[in-house]
Amino acid sequence: MRSEKDYEALAAWAESDEALQLGPDTKIDRGSTEGRARVRAMLEEAAGGRAGLERALGGRPPLDPSARPGEHSPARKVRLPKDMNDALAARARAEGRRVSDVIRAALAEYLSNQKAS
Structure with a gap:
């Protein structure tokens, strides 16, 4: 110290x-x-x-723990209907999580349950 x-x-x-x-x-x-x-x-x-x-320093830590310093996590934007956005925000609040964390978890589950085409 x-x-x-x-x-x-x-x-x-x-x-x-x-x-x-x-x-x-x-x-x-x-x-x-x-x-x-x-x-x-x-x-x-x-x-x-x-x-x-x-x-x-004002930056966000990378999502990937093996990322090199200065390496940023890729970002995606998606438009949602208002009712879906409201439900997403309510779910995140209820679980004490950030909306982005709920989206990542839902997407990871979806991708793991889909068979490769």
Whole structure:
């Protein structure tokens, strides 16, 4: 767990052009691939993991846990009749789920029950 002093030091470094000294044998060059990976690892730790960092950065975590950082889940749009949309919203509320979660579960069940053509 990092202290408030650690976060202040990281903030000061982030606003400078200096390399960050983490310990007696650790030096990060922000311009290198390794440096960026180490900085991202520190940010993920501070945010409580990859999903927490994605939320903090304003993005959504991917639906696929094996997705690479920055890889987005495909999105589909569908138009629904009002009565179906209302029933969907009511079902999601009743189950304490998001509408998108109900749709994904229903689609997964439908696809698993259909025979390949």
